[in-house]
Amino acid sequence: MNESKTYKNYIGGKWVESATGTTFNSINPANKEEILVKLQKSDEKDGDMAVDAAEDAFEKWSSMPAPKRGEILFKAARILEEQKEELAKTMTKEMGKILIETRGDVQEAIDIIKLMAGEGRRLYGHTTPSELPNKFCMTINLPVGIVALITPWNFPMAIPAWKIAPALIAGNTIVFKPASDTPLCAIKLVEIFEKAGIPKGVLNIVTGSGTSVGMPLVKHKKIRGISFTGSVETGQIITKEAGLKRVGLELGGKNVIIVMDDANIDLAVDGAIWGGFGTTGQRCTAASRVVVHEKVGDKFTEKFVERAKKLKVGDGLDPETEMGPAINESQLKKIHKYTEIGKEEGATLLTGGKILTEGKFTQGFFYEPTIFSDVTKDMTIAQDEIFGPTVAIMAAENLEEAIHIANSVEYGLSSSIYTESINNAFKAIEKIEAGLTYVNSSTIGSEVHLPFGGVKNTGNGTREGGIKGIEEFVETKTAYIDYSGRLQRAQIDIE
Ligand code: NAP
Numbered sequence: 157m158n159e160s161k162t163y164k165n166y167i168g169g170k171w172v173e174s175a176t177g178t179t180f181n182s183i184n185p186a187n188k189e190e191i192l193v194k195l196q197k198s199d200e201k202d203g204d205m206a207v208d209a210a211e212d213a214f215e216k217w218s219s220m221p222a223p224k225r226g227e228i229l230f231k232a233a234r235i236l237e238e239q240k241e242e243l244a245k246t247m248t249k250e251m252g253k254i255l256i257e258t259r260g261d262v263q264e265a266i267d268i269i270k271l272m273a274g275e276g277r278r279l280y281g282h283t284t285p286s287e288l289p290n291k292f293c294m295t296i297n298l299p300v301g302i303v304a305l306i307t308p309w310n311f312p313m314a315i316p317a318w319k320i321a322p323a324l325i326a327g328n329t330i331v332f333k334p335a336s337d338t339p340l341c342a343i344k345l346v347e348i349f350e351k352a353g354i355p356k357g358v359l360n361i362v363t364g365s366g367t368s369v370g371m372p373l374v375k376h377k378k379i380r381g382i383s384f385t386g387s388v389e390t391g392q393i394i395t396k397e398a399g400l401k402r403v404g405l406e407l408g409g410k411n412v413i414i415v416m417d418d419a420n421i422d423l424a425v426d427g428a429i430w431g432g433f434g435t436t437g438q439r440c441t442a443a444s445r446v447v448v449h450e451k452v453g454d455k456f457t458e459k460f461v462e463r464a465k466k467l468k469v470g471d472g473l474d475p476e477t478e479m480g481p482a483i484n485e486s487q488l489k490k491i492h493k494y495t496e497i498g499k500e501e502g503a504t505l506l507t508g509g510k511i512l513t514e515g516k517f518t519q520g521f522f523y524e525p526t527i528f529s530d531v532t533k534d535m536t537i538a539q540d541e542i543f544g545p546t547v548a549i550m551a552a553e554n555l556e557e558a559i560h561i562a563n564s565v566e567y568g569l570s571s572s573i574y575t576e577s578i579n580n581a582f583k584a585i586e587k588i589e590a591g592l593t594y595v596n597s598s599t600i601g602s603e604v605h606l607p608f609g610g611v612k613n614t615g616n617g618t619r620e621g622g623i624k625g626i627e628e629f630v631e632t633k634t635a636y637i638d639y640s641g642r643l644q645r646a647q648i649d650i651e
Pocket residue numbers: 306307308309310311315333334335336337364365366367369370371374385386387388389390391393394406407408409439440441541543569609610614
């Protein structure tokens with residue numbers, strides 16, 4: 157990789173410098189001295205230019221038959237497949253997660269783009285009988301217009317693809333503002349759409365901060381829809397500033413694994429390790445809480461801690477590494493702050509709890525896999541989304557108490573139960589307040605053809621993925637076709 161390379165914004169089919177004339181660095185979180193590339197430090201003017209380009213492109217793109225739009229998406233998916241390994245390595249360097257996970261991230265992008273490309277031949281509306289004779293009723297799906305997509309850093313290609321693919325297939329034009337920690341991955345994704353033949357102005361990317369690029373887009377009069385994935389705090393600000401625009405929100409999580417007394421404990425430990433420490437705990441679906449039936453608490457905890465202690469932390473490009481760094485210094489400090497709070501509030505630190513600073517860790521943002529026990533549901537580490545490799549173990553007497561603890565947070569994204577009982581499983585599916593419940597697998601592992609999203613403060617009801625993923629990006633038009641040849645009045649005419 158050319159270390160001094162400067163990437164530009166993609167606006168109206170051209171790679172252009174920011175109006176500010178300034179850049180910022182994208183760095184490797186496993187080695188903060190390594191500057192990967194420079195990116196445009198854009199502001200409102202650049203966003204405005206991108207919105208104008210998206211406006212110019214809208215009529216032609218939205219009029220193109222959806223199956224033809226789908227052909228461009230299929231081509232983008234094929235190019236992604238060809239470049240998968242190279243992109244995964246770039247992502248590990250920029251975001252830190254280990255290679256098998258970044259390959260999975262690119263694969264998820266491929267899968268959602270293919271799924272949505274196929275939607276070009278469906279985009280189903282529905283028909284229904286009219287209450288009047290010789291009259292036909294139907295709905296069709298039309299694009300929302302120009303949409304702004306604002307994304308986080310933890311899934312640098314998959315999350316943008318979850319938004320770009322349905323937005324495009326539905327005929328919208330896009331201004332995309334990626335996270336400032338992973339702009340290179342976002343640029344690479346846009347380059348692929350360019351190679352696939354996306355017409356100029358249909359997909360635009362503007363790099364820069366949330367306040368200088370993201371917020372002006374949120375307020376922009378010509379933007380009709382905003383699709384945002386990120387923290388609850390930012391989601392709340394966006395909701396307040398967006399006015400009457402359509403806003404899709406995918407926010408944080410404080411996800412739970414329940415381990416019942418009849419659970420296969422080894423399987424539950426596998427799930428807790430993967431859910432708690434995969435992606436260094438930086439997944440919206442990370443299993444940051446484990447509620448264990450008191451009869452199997454000791455057995456589970458002993459095995460879980462033993463496995464966590466053996467996890468190999470390091471650079472994600474090293475095939476031996478099982479857990480990479482945190483994304484940046486402020487995230488690392490935040491994780492450690494929560495360790496201090498956990499101790500102060502009386503939880504027992506069983507393993508971890510330290511920033512790694514020696515030897516190969518000196519230049520990166522590395523933290524030890526950390527487990528607390530004796531956590532009670534109101535403690536800060538049981539309530540706040542830490543977004544790091546910290547797991548809180550809590551005890552429950554029975555399933556009812558476990559579900560009560562599970563529901564005692566403001567979030568509602570993912571959940572899981574380990575049990576051999578079909579009754580326990582179905583009760584958990586019904587009663588846990590979350591958008592996702594897994595039985596006998598961890599809190600992570602969504603598949604692109606099923607809806608993804610949360611309840612409570614995790615969102616505002618939108619779902620990504622699956623056929624429902626289109627809904628965020630379409631307006632439903634209802635059409636009545638009267639072929640009676642006379643004036644018929646609904647609700648009044650009586651034959
Ligand atoms: P974040 O700080 O909210 O940032 C997300 C995006 O919003 C970034 O592009 C950011 O830009 C931008 N932004 C920040 N402030 C803004 C503002 N005032 N106006 C407009 N845009 C603004 O979140 P993050 O730290 O990147 O991501 C972690 C969070 O995302 C966690 O809470 C996690 O649970 C959540 N998440 C949720 C899901 C889900 O599907 N539910 C999936 C993944 C992650 P900058 O990067 O330039 O600051």
